[in-house]
Amino acid sequence: MAEVYEDVIDSSRRGLFNWKELWRNQELFYFFTWRDIKIKYKQTVLGFLWAVLQPLLMMLIFTLFLGRALNLPDQTLPYPVYVFSGLIIWNIFSTGLTNAANSMVNNALIIKKIYFPRLIIPVSSILVAVFDFLMAFVLFALVLVYYQQPVSINALVYWPASLLTSIMATLGLGCWLAALNVKYRDFRYVIPFLVQVLFFLTPIIYPASLIDYPYLQYVLAASPMYAAVEFFRFPLTSVMANPTLVYISLSANALLLLIGVVYFRRTEDYFADLA
Amino acid sequence: MQPILEIQNVSKRFRISHQTGGYLSLRERMVNALKFEKSSIEDFWALDNVSFTVSPGESIGIIGRNGAGKSTLLKVLSKITPPTKGKIISRGRIASLLEVGTGFHPELTGRENIFFNGSLLGMKRKEIESKFDEIVDFSGVEKFLDTPLKHYSSGMQLRLAFAVAAFLEPEILIIDEVLAVGDAEFQKKCIGKMEDVSRSGRTILFVSHQLGLVNELCQKAILLESGRLLQQGKTPDVVDHYTQLYNTDNTFAKALVDEAKPYSIKRIRSLNANYAPASNFAHDESVVLEVVFFARQLLRNTHIMVSVNNKIGQRIFSTDLPLEQMRVFTDAENRVSVTIPRATLTPGNYSFFIALHCPNTAGYDVLDRVCPIAVYDNGSEFVQYENRWFYGDVFVNCKWDYKSDKDALEQ
Missing domain, CATH: 2.70.50.60 (abc- transporter (atp binding component) like domain)
Structure with a gap:
């Protein structure tokens, strides 16, 4: 026998994560993501184009209605570029969070019948959102060219950092909500509301500078996506937000990730009994 | 030789709450927290101190009445649900077939479903690729490989599902009555495949109500009753004990x-x-x-x-x-x-x-x-x-004769 491994299920000892097991199942991350992407665009005429069209249409709507009405003070960025840059990174969070939070319930039938590390499910559903982001990013590049928007070379650092931060934010909250959703289906109704509230609390369609009260700014920076959005826009504006605000956001992000993943792990074993 | 599977004092408790319906809602949780009285929760032991060991290459049948804990045992062994007490040591790759076609998605094509389902069952992508033609051949759906599964008949879906499972090569195979479906011809194919698996020296744990099938496929059996292990031993003895147990007085x-x-x-x-x-x-x-x-x-x-x-x-x-x-x-x-x-x-x-x-x-x-x-x-x-084709109420010993046109020529 090439590989003999001993597997022990012990009711009295349970670790945090079995990394070896996650590594062994790496292909499942791929297959779950692949399946979700396939299903998402099955029987659609436009297919993957929807991933690009959604933020584009949103950008047009916000530009037409909000861009004029807000009467924004001195902008370093053209408003469409400002909105689009915020939207595509935000969409990782909003789509990813919604997918992840419902993922365990949606895959309940599989969970009840077969074992694999459960973390694969919410992670894969977030990777679907990352895939959409990459598609939309192509369009984003075209928008940048159209508006002749200069991009600083530090984008090579800040854009990946932004992507990573938004994945972390989505994963933490996503895992937490996914686990809670298995236990209490109430959360199904909380999620769209939560996403909507955070959307308005995060500077996506308006700049944070619009808010006059400095204290309120600190509160808003606690949005886990605040830092990601700032990172993503930095190579375009070369204006970094108040570092304190960024640190607050990153801390909130890390804390949520810890809470979410630990809570998920602690309830994971019982998903099959509850789902 | 070390046992391939050791089950040591495994117990599984389910909590039955008499107030909530299917699942908890947050409101009920909060209301309960405010109440002074404890909500009535009853413990139910689906498995109670079960221990046994399995040697490599053994086929073990698990029998018992409905609710005896057979399925819970399989779920615990397949890691789907953790035991409340006890320990399980397994020394080999486990694949469990608690149902065929887990994760089949109606929107995906036959080809896509083979890959996703195979991967769920623990096959590596390369493994699936190398066995792909055999799987398709076994299922007999090659014509519809690129048709979404939703257009398949239920029989075709089942054949495809079993075909994927049939090419699993785990050291330990856990099966729950998945064979109780499908047409007679296909059943025969499946049972043949299971016999192959058991003959190739792999370990099988098989839950079934079909005592005849257990008798045929498994040398050893264990009998569960109300979560407890009542007997283990040679299949005919255990089956005998089981049927004696439920001999009701029909006087x-x-x-x-x-x-x-x-x-x-x-x-x-x-x-x-x-x-x-x-x-x-x-x-x-x-x-x-x-x-x-x-x-x-x-x-x-x-x-x-x-x-x-x-x-x-x-x-x-x-x-x-x-x-x-x-x-x-x-x-x-x-x-x-x-x-x-x-x-x-x-x-x-x-x-x-x-x-x-x-x-x-x-x-x-x-x-x-x-x-x-x-x-x-x-x-x-x-x-x-058994349970698939009604072949009549009585066995009659009939005589068969056979003759061919060619017999005459050869003489």
Whole structure:
């Protein structure tokens, strides 16, 4: 026998994560993501184009209605570029969070019948959102060219950092909500509301500078996506937000990730009994 | 040799809350927290201190009634749900088939489903690619490989699902009654495949209600009852124990004897070959029916007839005896027994018709559909059709002859 491994299920000892097991199942991350992407665009005429069209249409709507009405003070960025840059990174969070939070319930039938590390499910559903982001990013590049928007070379650092931060934010909250959703289906109704509230609390369609009260700014920076959005826009504006605000956001992000993943792990074993 | 699977004192508790419906809602949680009284939660032990070991290459059948804990045991062994107490050590790759076609998605094509399902079952992508043609061949759906699964017939979906599972190569295979579906021809294919797996030296744990199949596929069996392990050992012994356990008293007895009748039946019961009361019989066991009747007066040309009814109440065959052939005493209990030879009744449920009568003239005492018995398959040649194809109520030893046109030419 090439590989003999001993597997022990012990009711009295349970670790945090079995990394070896996650590594062994790496292909499942791929297959779950692949399946979700396939299903998402099955029987659609436009297919993957929807991933690009959604933020584009949103950008047009916000530009037409909000861009004029807000009467924004001195902008370093053209408003469409400002909105689009915020939207595509935000969409990782909003789509990813919604997918992840419902993922365990949606895959309940599989969970009840077969074992694999459960973390694969919410992670894969977030990777679907990352895939959409990459598609939309192509369009984003075209928008940048159209508006002749200069991009600083530090984008090579800040854009990946932004992507990573938004994945972390989505994963933490996503895992937490996914686990809670298995236990209490109430959360199904909380999620769209939560996403909507955070959307308005995060500077996506308006700049944070619009808010006059400095204290309120600190509160808003606690949005886990605040830092990601700032990172993503930095190579375009070369204006970094108040570092304190960024640190607050990153801390909130890390804390949520810890809470979410630990809570998920602690309830994971019982998903099959509850789902 | 080290056992491939060790189950040590495994228990599994489920909490049954009497207040909530299916799942908890947050409101109920909050309301409960405010209440002083504790909500009534009842513990239910689906598995209670179960221990056994499995050696490499063994096929083990797990039997027991509904709710005995068979499925819970499989779920715990497949890591789907953790044990509340105890420890399980496994030394090999486990694949569990608690259902076929887990994760099949109607929108995906046959090809895509093979890959996703295979991966879920623990196959590597390269493994699936290398076995792809064989899987497709086994399933017989190659024409529809790129059609979404939602356009498949249910039979095709099932064949595809089983085909993927059939090419798993784990060291330990856990199967839960997945074979109880599909048409007869396909079933045969599946059972053949399972026999191959067990012959190739892999370990199988198999849950089934089909005792014949367990008998055929597994050398050893364990019997569960209310979450406890009642017996383990050689399959025929365990199956025997199981059927004895649920031998119910099917004695039909009349408390009052009708004085007006010349003959009245007092008691009927079924016995096994050793004349011990029984209601479950192996197909290769003889069934003895004992009738006790009371005779007030002796009338000429009186017969006793016993007929066997099948499960829908149709009469299958009868046997008739003129009472002149035996000594019958008046004002006494007369005992008569009739033996149905072994391997007569096919697996299923039967009941009896008993009459003390004067042929075509009078029925002195007639009882129908009494004394129900069950016959189970103990490894007959028809075991592959069990629960899938109704092949009749009785076994008949027939003679086959064969001849070909070519025989004449060769002579």
